[in-house]
Amino acid sequence: MPVSPLRSFRRPCLTSGRSRRLFRQIWCRCAPQHSLVGRPSGTITGMARRLTALSLLLALASSGGAAMEACQTGTSGTGPPNRDAGPDTSVPPDANDENDGGDERSSDSATDASDGALDSSEDATDSAMDAFGLCESLCTMAGASCQGDGTCLIACGAQNPCPSVTCPPGIPCSVDCVGQNACSQGVDCTAASRCAVVCTGSSTCGEISCAGSDCTVQCLLDGTCTQGVSCKATNSCNIQCGNASCPKDVSCTGAMCTVNCTGTGSCGGAITSAADATTVACSGQNSCGGPVTCTGSTCGVGCDGGGSCTSGECCDAGSCSPSAAQHCP
Helix, strand or coil, rough: CCCCHHHHHHHHHHHHHHHHHHHHHHHHHHHHHHCCCCCCCHCCCHHHHHHHHEEEHHHHHCCHHHHHHHHHHHHCCCCCCCCCHHHCCCCCCHHHHHHHHHHHHHHHHHHHHHHHHHHHHHHHHHHHHHHHHHHHHHHHCCCECCCCCCCCEECCCCCCCCCEEECCCCCCCCEEEECCCCCCCCCCEEEEEEEEEEEEECCCCCCCEEEEEEEEEEEEECCCCCCCCCCCCCCCEEEEECCCCCCEEECCCEEEEEEEEEECCCCCCEEEEEEEEEEEEECCCCCCCCCEEECCCCCEECCCCCCCCCCCCEEEECEEEECCCCCCC
C-alpha cells in the first residue's frame, strides 16, 4: 500500500518513543482548541491533526516550553487539562501509529541485512586488494605478472624460456611452460600457497615439485615432465599425463591424489600414493608401465588401456578397487 507523504516525513523525525509521546501529548492538549482553515475542530482530518501537532512541536522546540504553556492555558482560557481526570479519550488512537512500529522494524531489518551484505562485499574487496598487493611485492621474476586474485602467473615461452622456475612463497602460483624446452630444468612450487603447472610445449618441464593446499600438474604433449612429478599438497593433487609424458616416477601425499595417464605410453615410471584417497586411471595404450602402489583409506586403480599396468598394482589401503588388486606384503 502506498505510504503518504506525511508518514514518510514523520518517520525520520518521530521515530523514538519519547518523540511519539511528546507528539501525542501536544496534540491531546492543544489540537482540540484550534481549528484549521476555518473548520470546526471536531472535523479536522487526520492529516490536519498531524500538521497542527507537528507545527506545535516545532514551536515548542524553538520556544523552550512557552508553546506548551500557551496550549495548556488554551484559547478559551479553560487552563490545562485536569491530570486527575484519567486518560484523555477525546482523541482516538491513530491506526497508522500502531502499524508504524512493525513497519519500522521491518525497514530496520532490511537495512541491517543490506548493511551486512555491503560490509561483506567491502571485506572481500579489501582482501583481494591485500592479496594483489602482496603478489606485487613477491612476483617479480621475468615473465611474471599478478592476476586479480593475487595469483603470480609466470609465462615461459619463446621470448622467456625460463630454464627453471621457482614460485614465490606464500601466494598462489601458476606456471605456463608453452615454448619448446621451456622450464626444462624443472618447476619448484613447494613454497606457494597453491600451485598450477601447465606444460604444453615440446620437451617442456623437467622435474616438477609442488605443495601448498592444492596442486594441479598438466603434462599434455609428447616428452613433457621428463624428470618426474612430486606433489605434497595437503588437500588435493591432480596430475594428468598425455602421450609419452611423465616417463619417470609420479608420487603424491595429502588428502586426495588423482593421476590420469590418458596418453599412449604415459606414466612409464612408478606411481606411488600415500594420500588418504587415491584414484589412478591408466586409460592410455601401454600406460602405467611401472608398478602402481597406494596406501591410505581408499585406493582405486583402473587399467583400461590396452597393455597398461604391466608391472602390477600393489594396494595396501583400507579399501581397494578393484578387489582383485594385489595387496602389498
